Amino acid sequence: MTNYLAQYAYFTNEFDLDKALSCHKEDHWRAMNHSDRDVLNVIYHYSVEFGVAHLKHDTIAAAIGKSNVTVRRAIRKLVKLGIIDRVHYIRPLMNGLGGNIYAIRPS
Numbered sequence: 001m002t003n004y005l006a007q008y009a010y011f012t013n014e015f016d017l018d019k020a021l022s023c024h025k026e027d028h029w030r031a032m033n034h035s036d037r038d039v040l041n042v043i044y045h046y047s048v049e050f051g052v053a054h055l056k057h058d059t060i061a062a063a064i065g066k067s068n069v070t071v072r073r074a075i076r077k078l079v080k081l082g083i084i085d086r087v088h089y090i091r092p093l094m095n096g097l098g099g100n101i102y103a104i105r106p107s
Helices: 004-008 014-031 034-047 057-064 068-080
Strands: 053-055 084-087 100-104
Touching: 004 100, 014 034, 014 100, 034 053, 034 057, 034 068, 034 100, 053 057, 057 068, 068 084
Parallel strands: none
Antiparallel strands: 053 100, 084 100
16 A cells, blocks of 8 residues: 555455444444444445545535534544544645545454
């Protein structure tokens, strides 16, 4: 992986990523609501190729059909539960405009 996202990835293959996601869902099922699980699934979907997802809140909101506020709330909860890491990323060409990097943590 020679991509800039590689330095943030915990996993090098889809099998390990899928296993960690399944463990997190099983361990935290009752602590998460439907929106939290939807946000986690979108992050997983975009993480398959590089091990992490580089997304804007609006992209996640459009994918799950919820508001930006709901997405931000769900991300805060997922970080607090230790399911994902959020890295604030400043894009050099866009003067800081862009999405954050989300990495699903090992279970």
